[in-house]
Structure formats: C-alpha cells, structure tokens
Amino acid sequence: MRIGIDVGGTNTDAVLMDGTKVISSTKSPTTQNVSEGITKALKTIIEATQLDVSKLDGVMIGTTHFTNAVVERRRLTPTACIRLGLPATVCLPPMVDWPDDLAETIGRNYYLAHGGHEFDGREISAFDPDEIRGIAEQIKAKGLNAIAISSVFSPVNAVFEEKTAEIVKEVIPDANITLSSTIGRIGLLERENAAIMNACLRELAVKTVSGFKQALRDMNITAPFFISQNDGTLMNADFAADYPVLTFASGPTNSMRGAAFLSGLKDAIVVDVGGTTTDVGVLQQGFPRVAAMAVDIGGVRTNFRMPDTLSIGLGGGSLVEAEPLKVGPQSVGYELITKAKVFGGDTLTTTDIIVAAGHEDIGDKSKVSDVDAVFAKAVEDRIEEMVNVAVDRMKTSATAMPVIVVGGGSILIQRKVEGASEMIKPEHFAVANAIGAAIAQVGGETDRIFALAEMSREEALEQAKREATERAVSAGAKAETVEIVDVEEVPLAYLPGNATRIMVKAVGDLAGA
Amino acid sequence: MRLLSEEAIEDIALGAAVLGTGGGGDPYIGKVMAREAVRTYGPVELYTLDELDDDDLIVPAAGMGAPVVLVEKLPAGDDMIRAFEALGKYMGKTPKATMSIEAGGLNSIMPMYVAARLRLPMIDADGMGRAFPEIQMTLFTAHGITATPFAMSDERGNTILMETINNKWTETFARTLVVHMGAMSMIALYSATVKEIKKAGIPGTISLAEKIGQSIRQARLEEESPVAALCKSVGAFLLFKGKLTDVNRRVKGGWNLGEAKLEGFDEYGGASHTLHFQNENLAFSKAGEYLVTAPDLITVLDVDTAEPITTEHLRYGMRVAVIGLPCHPAWREPKALELVHPRVFGYDIDYVPVEERYG
Numbered sequence: 001m002r003i004g005i006d007v008g009g010t011n012t013d014a015v016l017m018d019g020t021k022v023i024s025s026t027k028s029p030t031t032q033n034v035s036e037g038i039t040k041a042l043k044t045i046i047e048a049t050q051l052d053v054s055k056l057d058g059v060m061i062g063t064t065h066f067t068n069a070v071v072e073r074r075r076l077t078p079t080a081c082i083r084l085g086l087p088a089t090v091c092l093p094p095m096v097d098w099p100d101d102l103a104e105t106i107g108r109n110y111y112l113a114h115g116g117h118e119f120d121g122r123e124i125s126a127f128d129p130d131e132i133r134g135i136a137e138q139i140k141a142k143g144l145n146a147i148a149i150s151s152v153f154s155p156v157n158a159v160f161e162e163k164t165a166e167i168v169k170e171v172i173p174d175a176n177i178t179l180s181s182t183i184g185r186i187g188l189l190e191r192e193n194a195a196i197m198n199a200c201l202r203e204l205a206v207k208t209v210s211g212f213k214q215a216l217r218d219m220n221i222t223a224p225f226f227i228s229q230n231d232g233t234l235m236n237a238d239f240a241a242d243y244p245v246l247t248f249a250s251g252p253t254n255s256m257r258g259a260a261f262l263s264g265l266k267d268a269i270v271v272d273v274g275g276t277t278t279d280v281g282v283l284q285q286g287f288p289r290v291a292a293m294a295v296d297i298g299g300v301r302t303n304f305r306m307p308d309t310l311s312i313g314l315g316g317g318s319l320v321e322a323e324p325l326k327v328g329p330q331s332v333g334y335e336l337i338t339k340a341k342v343f344g345g346d347t348l349t350t351t352d353i354i355v356a357a358g359h360e361d362i363g364d365k366s367k368v369s370d371v372d373a374v375f376a377k378a379v380e381d382r383i384e385e386m387v388n389v390a391v392d393r394m395k396t397s398a399t400a401m402p403v404i405v406v407g408g409g410s411i412l413i414q415r416k417v418e419g420a421s422e423m424i425k426p427e428h429f430a431v432a433n434a435i436g437a438a439i440a441q442v443g444g445e446t447d448r449i450f451a452l453a454e455m456s457r458e459e460a461l462e463q464a465k466r467e468a469t470e471r472a473v474s475a476g477a478k479a480e481t482v483e484i485v486d487v488e489e490v491p492l493a494y495l496p497g498n499a500t501r502i503m504v505k506a507v508g509d510l511a512g513a
Numbered sequence: 514m515r516l517l518s519e520e521a522i523e524d525i526a527l528g529a530a531v532l533g534t535g536g537g538g539d540p541y542i543g544k545v546m547a548r549e550a551v552r553t554y555g556p557v558e559l560y561t562l563d564e565l566d567d568d569d570l571i572v573p574a575a576g577m578g579a580p581v582v583l584v585e586k587l588p589a590g591d592d593m594i595r596a597f598e599a600l601g602k603y604m605g606k607t608p609k610a611t612m613s614i615e616a617g618g619l620n621s622i623m624p625m626y627v628a629a630r631l632r633l634p635m636i637d638a639d640g641m642g643r644a645f646p647e648i649q650m651t652l653f654t655a656h657g658i659t660a661t662p663f664a665m666s667d668e669r670g671n672t673i674l675m676e677t678i679n680n681k682w683t684e685t686f687a688r689t690l691v692v693h694m695g696a697m698s699m700i701a702l703y704s705a706t707v708k709e710i711k712k713a714g715i716p717g718t719i720s721l722a723e724k725i726g727q728s729i730r731q732a733r734l735e736e737e738s739p740v741a742a743l744c745k746s747v748g749a750f751l752l753f754k755g756k757l758t759d760v761n762r763r764v765k766g767g768w769n770l771g772e773a774k775l776e777g778f779d780e781y782g783g784a785s786h787t788l789h790f791q792n793e794n795l796a797f798s799k800a801g802e803y804l805v806t807a808p809d810l811i812t813v814l815d816v817d818t819a820e821p822i823t824t825e826h827l828r829y830g831m832r833v834a835v836i837g838l839p840c841h842p843a844w845r846e847p848k849a850l851e852l853v854h855p856r857v858f859g860y861d862i863d864y865v866p867v868e869e870r871y872g
C-alpha cells in the first residue's frame with residue numbers, strides 16, 4: 001500500500017492506495033509548518049482506515065514548498081557559482097539575467113575558470129586544478145558553502161564539473177555542491193540557473209525533508225518516502241534533499257498523472273478545476289504534454305520540462321457578477337467555505353450558481369433560492385463557453401478526445417465539453433494530485449549532441465535510449481518495467497556534418513513497491 | 514543619432530525574432546549580451562546613413578554557426594572585437610561604424626556589442642531586412658559588394674582572414690571552418706563605404722525591428738491581440754491561424770529541413786496548410802499549392818502572445834498564427850531575386866509577391 005500526499009498552496013491532500021484501489025482520501029488546509037499539515041493528513045487517513053502502517057510500501061509527497069521559497073525570496077542560502085568555459089562565455093557571466101532582488105539575496109558570487117567542452121567533445125581549454133583551488137580558497141574566505149558548478153557542454157561531458165567538485169571538497173569539506181550536469185539540459189544559462197537555485201535551496205531542502213521524515217516517524221511509518229519531480233516521476237527522500245529544484249511544477253503534473261490513472265486513459269484532455277483557476281492540459285501516452293518554451297521561475301529563466309497547461313480564471317470560488325455578466329478571474333479562493341452564499345457568506349460564487357441551478361446540494365441551498373433561474377443559466381452558459389474555448393485551444397486536432405475532469409471545483413463542469421468524445425469525472429476526482437503522487441514512477445533522461453559522422457542515426461538513438469534507461473534504473477526503477485516515453489531529435493541547423501541533438505526520457509515502476 | 518535604451522534593445526530583439534522568419538537563432542542571448550555591454554561600456558548610438566560621411570568605412574559584425582551551440586558555448590566578447598579589429602587592420606583603415614548584415618534573429622543585435630564596447634556608431638540598416646541562411650544571400654551581393662576581406666575569430670584567439678572570388682565561396686569556406694571553431698565563430702565582413710551601403714543596404718531596419726517589438730509589447734500591456742497589432746504596425750498579412758498537428762524534420766548538409774502541418778481554427782476552421790522550412794520558414798502551401806514563398810517573410814507566432822517561434826522550437830500541438838510580410842522591394846529586382854528565389858531552395862515555382870494573393 002502507498003500513501004500519496006500533495007501539499008498545495010491552499011490544501012494538503014492525502015490518499016491511501018492499495019495497488020490500483022483508492023482506500024481513503026482526505027483534504028485539509030495547508031499549514032504554515034508544512035510538516036504539521038502532513039502529520040495531520042496522515043493521522044486522518046490512518047485513523048479512518050485503522051491502517052497497520054507496517055503494511056505501507058511507500059509514502060509519496062508532492063510539494064510546492066521549494067518553488068514558493070524562490071518566488072518569495074525566503075529561506076535561501078547565499079551561494080557561489082563556478083563556471084568552466086574560459087575563454088568562452090565571458091560576456092554573459094552567471095546570474096546575468098536574474099532579478100536583482102533574488103540575485104542580491106543569494107549574492108552574485110561567481111567565478112569563471114578554464115575548461116569546458118565543444119559540442120563534439122573536444123576541450124575548449126585545459127582544466128587547471130590550481131585555478132580551481134584558488135577559487136575554492138576565495139569561496140572559503142567568504143564563508144560560503146553552497147556551491148553550484150557549471151561547465152560548457154557538461155551534458156556531453158561532465159568530467160570537468162566532477163573534478164572541480166573534488167577539489168572544492170578538499171578545500172571546503174562541508175561544501176554543499178550542485179553540478180549542473182546532474183540537473184539540466186543543453187542551454188548553459190538555464191542549466192546553470194537551475195544549479196544555482198538548487199544550491200541555494202539545499203539547506204532548506206535538508207531541513208524540510210528531515211521534517212517530513214520526522215512526521216512519518218511520529219506516525220511510526222518506516223516505509224521509504226519519495227518526493228515527486230516536475231516530470232511526474234519520483235526521487236527518493238535523500239535525493240530530494242540534494243535536488244530540491246526538481247520539485248518545481250510537480251503539482252500540475254501530479255494532477256494530470258492522477259487523472260490518467262483514475263480514468264485508465266493514456267491520451268485525453270485533463271480539465272483540473274481548482275478554487276481560483278482551471279488548468280487544462282493534454283495527456284499523451286499517460287504523461288502531460290510538455291511546454292516547448294523557456295519557463296521563468298521567480299523571474300529566473302530555466303529549461304525544465306514543464307507540463308504545457310493553459311490556466312484560465314475559473315474555479316469553484318470565482319466571483320459572479322451581473323450586468324455586465326462576469327465570471328472570475330477574481331476568486332474568494334480558500335475562503336470559499338466562509339464567503340460563498342451557500343456557506344453563509346455574502347459573495348456570489350460559481351459554486352452558489354451550481355447549487356442554485358439544482359445540480360449539487362452543498363452547504364445551505366436556501367441561501368441561494370433568490371438567484372434568478374435565467375441568470376443562473378446565463379452564468380452556466382458562460383462557464384461552458386470558457387471551458388470549451390480552453391479545451392479547444394489545447395487540442396491538437398479536430399478529432400474528438402475524451403475529457404477527464406478532476407479537482408475540487410469539478411462541480412462547475414455540468415455539461416459536455418465541445419469536441420469531447422466522452423466526459424469522465426472519475427471517483428476521487430478531488431484528490432487527483434495526491435493520487436498522481438502515489439502512483440508515480442521513476443525516470444531517467446538524456447540530452448546530448450551526437451555526431452552522425454561517427455555513428456548512424458539508429459545507433460545514436462539506441463545509445464541515447466540505453467543511457468536514459470540506465471539512469472532510470474539507477475534512480476530506483478525496476479529494470480524490466482522501464483519504457484521509453486519520449487524521444488526528441490533536433491538536427492543542428494547551419495552546421496555541416498549532420499550533428500543532431502537527441503533527448504530521451506525513460507520511466508519504470510518503482511522497485512520494491 | 515539616438516541612444517538605444519534597454520527597453521529599445523528588448524523591443525529590437527523581439528522584432529528581430531519576427532524578422533528572423535523562424536531562423537537566425539533565438540535573440541535572447543544577443544539581447545542579454547547587448548544589455549550587459551551597454552551597462553558596462555555605455556549606450557549604443559544608432560545613426561542613420563545620412564548622419565555619416567559618404568566615404569566613411571562601415572564594417573558589419575555578426576555571429577556564424579549553429580544557434581544550438583551558441584546557447585551553450587556563450588560568446589567571449591573578445592572574439593567579436595578581434596574579428597572586427599582584424600579586418601580594419603588588414604584593410605589598413607579605421608572603421609567609422611558597424612552595422613548588421615541581417616536584421617532577423619541574433620545578428621540584428623550582435624553588432625550592438627561591438628558598438629557599445631568600441632564606442633562606435635551603429636548604423637540603422639542591414640543587408641537583408643530579414644534572415645537568410647547563407648552569407649551570399651544579401652542585397653550587398655546583388656550590388657557587387659564583396660563579403661571579403663572576411664575575418665572570423667573564435668574564443669581561443671584564432672583569427673582567419675579570407676579573400677575569395679565571390680561571396681558564395683566565402684560561404685563555402687567559412688561554413689567548413691566554423692566546425693573547427695566549435696560550431697560558433699564571430700565574423701566581420703562586407704566592409705563598405707556609407708555611399709555603397711546607401712545604394713545596397715536597406716535603411717531603417719533596426720528601427721523596423723524596434724517598431725515590431727513595440728507593437729507587440731504595447732498590445733500585450735493593453736490586452737489587445739498582439740498578432741493583430743503587429744500586422745497593423747508593419748503591414749503584414751495574417752495568413753492562417755492553426756494548430757501544429759505534425760512536424761516532420763530531417764537533416765541534410767547542415768540544413769534543418771522539414772514541414773509542419775497546421776489545422777485551422779477560428780475563421781480558418783476546417784482548413785489545413787503546410788509550412789516548409791529549411792532553417793528559416795521558406796514557403797507556405799495549401800494542398801500542394803504554394804501561397805507564399807521567400808524572399809517574402811513568413812513568421813510563425815504564438816497565437817495569443819505573438820511570441821515568434823523558431824523552426825527548432827516548432828512542436829506538435831502549438832497554437833500559432835502565421836503571418837506574411839512583403840520583403841523589401843529591392844529583393845524583387847532580378848539580380849537580387851536570383852540569390853533567394855524559391856528555386857534556390859528547391860521549390861520549382863515562380864515567385865508571387867505575398868500582397869498579390871493576400872493584399
């Protein structure tokens with residue numbers, strides 16, 4: 001059995017699952033101290049099911065805690081960055097395009113050194129251990145121990161980053177080091193940005209993960225626990241303490257993976273209705289379609305593979321106004337349970353309209369008996385139109401596709417969406433994100449440039465697939481379950497010699513669960 | 514003369530991506546490079562051709578190589594200056610200004626680095642009014658200006674100077690050499706007097722890029738349609754709105770070739786069109802019939818934000834607007850057209866200006 005927990009900005013959701021069966025679920029407000037909220041959710045689940053915790057195989061947690069720390073510029077550790085690539089890269093130093101407030105919070109402590117590789121694996125310049133030792137001494141003198149290391153084309157060859165880390169460790173034994181090659185993809189600034197963000201979050205991550213561990217211990221849970229990553233796969237707790245940056249945007253991914261699981265569908269549109277927004281995404285082969293563009297997090301450019309979702313200002317707490325008719329984007333959000341009319345408040349929300357129209361019986365329906373039926377219908381028409389447009393925008397062809405509706409605000413979707421082959425509102429729709437965390441798999445990725453003069457395209461693809469598979473297995477996947485879920489090939493333009501960039505992602509089931 | 518603000522550089526980068534017609538690299542790196550150079554060395558002074566003497570020497574500067582490499586092996590800065598100064602030294606003359614050979618993509622911005630660091634004027638003009646994949650594909654070539662003497666430098670400090678019999682040979686040799694330089698180099702070429710550029714270049718293209726960028730930014734702020742605002746500001750035609758339903762790529766001799774299929778929506782619902790690209794977007798067709806081709810500009814934009822999408826970033830499922838912009842009239846003269854005619858790119862059709870079908 002597994003417990004999946006999703007710690008969102010508003011709610012902490014938890015589910016207990018036995019294989020593919022949902023045994024129990026709970027939703028409670030997220031607390032200031034994240035661990036307390038988790039303890040509370042665990043307690044509720046365990047008490048409700050009389051669970052023997054020794055039967056648990058794993059606990060999976062999805063959290064926005066680290067994203068929020070960057071967005072709020074809080075609890076970040078001052079960090080140094082060493083980049084290897086001289087004499088290249090000088091005119092764009094590390095953190096060059098960061099917002100000033102964030103850069104100042106962690107300090108612009110960066111150092112450029114020789115090293116780095118070309119796209120085809122040649123060295124840009126020789127690695128100089130003395131140069132690195134000198135830099136490490138300077139970092140030590142500043143009293144910094146959070147350190148990010150990047151090197152040009154380290155996705156092709158990471159050896160210079162690794163050698164640098166060894167030397168830094170000799171000079172600063174308690175250094176907390178993040179190598180860009182372990183996190184990101186091709187794109188030096190974006191990968192380095194991710195490495196620096198990771199380094200400045202490490203201290204918080206260690207604390208948070210040990211808080212999670214404590215919460216589990218308090219419940220006498222000895223099963224291993226995992227944290228979900230932005231691509232919907234899992235990392236074990238110790239790995240998460242080392243790579244907090246990989247949790248960014250895991251929320252929408254979990255909710256879409258949960259929707260896929262609950263509906264049994266691999267290709268579908270997912271409409272996730274929350275309190276304030278509705279996120280529409282597309283499932284392809286059971287995974288969210290990823291956005292192609294660079295993604296800003298807290299104002300910093302990254303190249304994480306984020307799910308491609310369209311967010312519209314429509315949720316269960318959206319404000320409804322007459323003359324002119326207006327639905328959202330303002331929302332009462334988490335105050336729905338005090339401010340909405342059916343809950344005794346004085347704000348007319350979309351939830352009130354759905355109750356007034358007689359679709360649902362929530363709170364006190366007599367409080368909305370004065371809502372005009374014609375007006376309620378007009379609001380419903382507007383909601384339908386908003387959802388139809390959003391779904392159509394995310395669809396990839398005119399062919400009808402199944403639409404899966406999940407999230408706490410799902411009651412808003414009462415009508416069939418245009419272009420939907422069927423509408424599915426699975427059981428436990430409100431906690432799809434926690435389910436997505438509970439059922440998550442383990443993955444591995446590779447992103448490299450291959451020179452097709454040296455090998456055929458087929459050989460290059462094979463090699464990339466093999467590398468991704470090996471990474472999935474070393475991350476904890478059961479070898480026999482690993483599948484290749486994504487292959488992307490981009491030839492290098494304006495370059496003779498037929499080089500091509502190949503990105504492959506592999507995932508498999510968690511070993512021992 | 515006017516000084517380019519950081520905001521102007523942002524606008525130019527965005528507009529240049531539109532003029533890049535899907536190629537020319539993502540101007541993000543160039544934009545940050547120019548901004549940092551301005552912060553370190555002082556503002557870029559943008560001059561019109563009339564503000565300089567006819568005999569003044571202009572040396573254009575550019576980057577050459579694979580855009581995918583540039584996002585990893587960022588420029589040194591010194592490499593750019595080295596190529597620029599090597600050319601002046603070889604010619605025994607002092608350049609009075611620099612300019613862009615290609616207003617589309619990254620190369621619209623690269624000369625700003627040289628201008629800021631060497632405190633030289635940058636000219637508001639270029640040699641294409643868009644992006645093209647090869648060195649000889651400029652209006653300079655059509656007017657007999659030679660790409661050589663040509664200087665190319667890498668970050669290590671290597672500099673190669675070249676004299677060739679024509680601009681196509683410059684392209685051939687340089688393309689081979691750039692691989693040895695790690696697929697990215699900085700170049701200086703097409704040196705010419707102000708008088709020659711007045712005849713052969715396209716004036717005002719940096720300002721044009723800025724105007725495009727501005728129109729998109731303004732529309733986004735005012736929550737109006739940025740695509741419509743862009744079309745209106747420069748007289749572009751909306752060709753299609755659709756979803757990318759299939760992207761087919763192959764690589765051939767350094768070309769990123771392919772087609773993208775689009776299924777229409779909104780007023781284009783039910784229709785399907787095909788975009789043909791070879792590094793840049795070169796043709797747009799419906800059921801085998803070519804509707805728009807190079808040298809007119811074909812740009813793919815995100816339908817909501819008007820963010821230009823390069824051919825490398827085209828992905829299944831994107832929702833895009835495709836716009837067509839008439840190329841500069843000089844491209845339609847016989848000597849210029851033969852450099853960039855649809856047949857040069859393998860489309861065996863006559864060139865029909867975009868406004869004749871959509872105007």
